[in-house]
Amino acid sequence: MTFSPATSPQPDALQPDALKPDALQAILQSALAGADLSVEQGLFLLEQRSEAAIAAIQQAADQLRQQLVGDTVTYVINRNINFTNICEQHCSFCAFRRDSGDAGAYWLDWATIRAKTAEAVSIGATEICMQGGLHPQAKIDGSSLAYYLQLIATIKQDFPDLHLHAFSPQEIEFIARQDGLSFEQVITALGDAGLGSMPGTAAEVLDDELRKILCPEKSAPPFG
Numbered sequence: 001m002t003f004s005p006a007t008s009p010q011p012d013a014l015q016p017d018a019l020k021p022d023a024l025q026a027i028l029q030s031a032l033a034g035a036d037l038s039v040e041q042g043l044f045l046l047e048q049r050s051e052a053a054i055a056a057i058q059q060a061a062d063q064l065r066q067q068l069v070g071d072t073v074t075y076v077i078n079r080n081i082n083f084t085n086i087c088e089q090h091c092s093f094c095a096f097r098r099d100s101g102d103a104g105a106y107w108l109d110w111a112t113i114r115a116k117t118a119e120a121v122s123i124g125a126t127e128i129c130m131q132g133g134l135h136p137q138a139k140i141d142g143s144s145l146a147y148y149l150q151l152i153a154t155i156k157q158d159f160p161d162l163h164l165h166a167f168s169p170q171e172i173e174f175i176a177r178q179d180g181l182s183f184e185q186v187i188t189a190l191g192d193a194g195l196g197s198m199p200g201t202a203a204e205v206l207d208d209e210l211r212k213i214l215c216p217e218k219s220a221p222p223f224g
């Protein structure tokens with residue numbers, strides 16, 4: 001299921017309870033017929049709380065999965081390359097981050113990233129997953145975006161068909177903030193350079209109050 005602009009039922013017809021079974025069934029039948037869900041329809045499904053409604057959603061989801069892919073299970077062989085653990089932020093649960101100069105701090109050079117990529121491909125990887133700390137000095141000619149574009153070029157130069165799954169929304173926010181760019185400009189530039197998809201990580205804490213305690217420097221959702 002994918003989300004698309006609102007169609008029907010309209011938002012004001014969608015209330016988060018099981019007293020609207022017709023609306024629920026209409027959405028589920030529409031999805032099973034292959035239609036995309038609107039944002040409002042997706043929210044309506046997420047807001048259902050009754051056991052019957054949740055069971056109906058689960059059943060429809062399983063039926064749709066069966067229609068789309070049957071019982072085939074697929075997987076991807078990939079390698080995570082974390083290019084640096086130097087990070088400007090101080091999330092209290094993070095055992096990864098270091099300050100520059102700390103024992104254990106690292107920042108991979110281009111040759112090492114290429115070698116790790118080649119090694120992964122040699123044992124069957126079709127994808128590289130790449131994320132790193134938010135390193136304020138990771139710039140080329142004063143540009144954070146230019147550094148991240150060089151990361152993509154480094155992966156792609158030897159293996160242009162390798163899928164690159166990289167850079168969390170928090171990293172997008174970081175690049176945009178460092179360079180004074182919009183999120184759209186950053187994402188478009190990364191996509192044009194060969195970024196294939198983005199991980200949904202860095203959303204560890206969705207409760208705003210807990211977030212303020214555990215990782216106050218992180219941006220509010222959706223850039224959690």
Ligand code: SF4
Pocket residue numbers: 087088089090091094095096097132133134170215
């Ligand atoms: S932003 Fe990421 S790497 Fe940095 S401290 Fe938080 S969890 Fe760790």
